[in-house]
Amino acid sequence: MDITIAYQRAIQKYQHKYVALYHALREGILNGSLASGTRLPSTRDLATMYGLSRGSVSEAYDMLLAEGYIQSAVGKGTFVIEQSLLSNTDNDIPIQADHISNTTAPLPPLSLWGQRIVQIEQEIIETRTYTPDSTYDEHHLVKSLHQQMNSTDAPPDIISFQSGEIILEGSSQISWKSALSAAGKDVQKSALDTNKATVQGDLWLREAICHHVGRTRGITATPEQVVLCSGSMEVIALLCQLLINEQDTVILENPCYSGIRRAITACGGKIEPAPLDQHGIIPEDWHAQLLVVTPGRQFPTGSILPLARRQHILQWARSRGAWIIEDDYDSEFRWSGRPIEPLKALDDTNCVIYVGSFSRSMFSSLRLGYAILPTVLAQALTAAKRIYDPLPPARLEQRALARFMIRGDYVRHLRRMNRLYRSRYDVFQQAIHEYNLDELFHWQQTDCGLHAYATWKHQPAMYNQWMQSAYRHGVVWRDAATYQIVPTVPSACFIFAYLPESHIIEGVRRLRESWDRMQYND
Missing domain, CATH: 1.10.10.10 (Winged helix-like DNA-binding domain superfamily/Winged helix DNA-binding domain)
Structure with a gap:
């Protein structure tokens, strides 16, 4: 041995x-x-x-x-x-070089980046409360809920509008298995060809992405401009490291995805929150060289940025010589209206970096994101990625997805999912009106996306109280306060797309019941 x-x-x-x-x-x-x-x-x-x-x-x-x-x-x-x-070992002398001191020197501290990462994580832990929100694991929620409630009052299950597991079903699953099988043969054939295993990602998939975004998003790109990563957040984190110097000002929507805030702060950037209205970010003449924005469907509010504001932002970037990171995180899901052109399609100065992902449109465990960016910056991003992934991750999945897209299976899959999610959205909206949750929230109207966003109409204290009441009735949602850079009115995200229609209706019914019970007890 x-x-x-x-x-x-x-x-x-x-x-x-x-x-x-x-x-x-x-x-x-x-x-x-x-x-x-x-x-x-x-x-x-x-x-x-x-x-x-x-x-x-x-x-x-x-x-x-x-x-x-x-x-x-x-x-x-x-x-x-x-x-x-064993005995007589007290006088044993450990093996060591004669010139090395026996004293133990303190280890060097973490880098500034490392110290910020640890501090940010500690702040997240310290700000967690009993309030059920997206920082909690759902199994923990279920366990805590049942521990608090008497066995006669505890609901048999919990309905979560917080998140859901995306899986392939039906003909999409069959097509994906076929693509995986064919990809396995491709990867075996090219196993000894290191030229095909580029850090930038599978060439077939990069070509398929260029074709797809050209047809569906109006973006003209070449495979050399596409870099594949393990999810869109890895793309954004690497871009932050490439583009942000210490104390650089970065413009960020308020509210926005909290992971982007952490990435910017860890790089030493200073976040300047940009306010929103019902149409999205309000353009200004910002004194900055980087803007991160979600114009196709603002996260989490769901607002869509009008063409005039898109053009204003592009003009700002031209005059300032600034970069724009455009996160088009769920543009694939739209069930009415004309698709809005992304900033990248309108960009004539190569200042926009377009970021997309397949984790939402395919299935949760497929961690594949991509960036479309100027060739020079694509080379820099590839070099940064090489530090973390000297060889491309998920080669089999990359080639399988390329085949899935080339054969037209991806487009057919998106059509099926759009029909399904539209149906669930309609059920959610009908239940909201039937149980009169308009009394509690101002709802952001949308014709796309996988969640509904709403702002609270009453006192903040009542919102927190109702969250606890709903929690005891077995229903949870995402508290959008976790996305706010500067605190504003209480708001919520209800992710409906992954729930069966019967669960959506029952969840909304419980929301109403928990509100009525709270009012009665008061």
């Missing part, structure tokens, strides 16, 4: 190989890495492992045996003796 001992360190101090092997084995026994009862390799095997003669190994074993560190049984092997039987 294989063992690992500090032989290389010992041979630097001791002239003879058998003495070095003895000390390395002895150190392993004393520090516990070779535990009591461990069977040591045979002299032949240990000699082969460390390039020694069997005679040198036998001499080292004999020395350990004479000093009572090991015991040998004919026909059974050589074993480390029980630690309780």
Whole structure:
């Protein structure tokens, strides 16, 4: 059997190989890495492992045996003796270079980036309360809920408007399995061809993305401008590291996705929150060189940025020489109206970086995101990505998705999902009106996306109280306060797309019941 001992360190101090092997084995026994009862390799095997003669190994074993560190049984092997039987080890001198001090020096501190990451994570933990929101794991919510409620009052299950697992079903699943099978053969054929395993991502998939965004989003791009990453958030985090210097001002929508805030702060950027209205971000002459925006469907409010504002933002970027990161996170799901051109399609100065993802449109565990950006910046992003992924991740899935898109299966899948999500949205809207939740919220009207956004009409204290009441009635949603840079009115996100229609109706009914019960108790 294989063992690992500090032989290389010992041979630097001791002239003879058998003495070095003895000390390395002895150190392993004393520090516990070779535990009591461990069977040591045979002299032949240990000699082969460390390039020694069997005679040198036998001499080292004999020395350990004479000093009572090991015991040998004919026909059974050589074993480390029980630690309780070891004695006279107080005067043992550990192996170390003579010029190295025995004192322990403190380890160097984390970098500024590392310190910020730890601080941000600690702040997230400290701000968590009992209030159920997106920072909580759903299983924890269910467990806490049942612990608090009497068994006679506890609901049989919990309906969550917080998140959901996206899976492929029906003909989409069959088509995906076929694509995976074909991709497996492709990857095997190219296993020895390192030129095809580029950090930038599978060439077939990058070509398929260019064709898809050209047809559906009006974006003209070449495969050299596309970089694939493990999800859109990895794209944005790497871009932040490439584009943000210490104390640089970055314009960010308020509210926005909290992961983007963390990435900017960790890079030393100063966030300037940009206010929104019902049409999205309000353009200004910002004193900054970077804007992160979600114009196709603002997250989390769901507002769509009008063409005039898009043009105003592009003009600002031209005059300032600024970058724009356009996060088009769920543009694939639209069930009415004409698709709005993204900033990237209107950009004539190459200042817009377009970021997309397949995690929402395909299935949750497919962590594939991409950026479309100027060639020079694509090269920089590839170089940054190479640090984390020297080889492209998910090669099989990348090639399978390429086949899935090239064969037209992706477009057919999107059509099916749009019909399904539109139906669930209609059910949600009907239930909202039937149970009169318009009394509680101002609802953001939308014709796309996977969640509904609403702002609270009453006092903030009542919102928090109602969240607890709804929690006890077995229904939860995302508290949009987690997305606010500067606190504003209480607001909520209800993710309906992953719930069966019966669960949507029951969830809204529980929301109404919890409000009525709270009002009655008051």
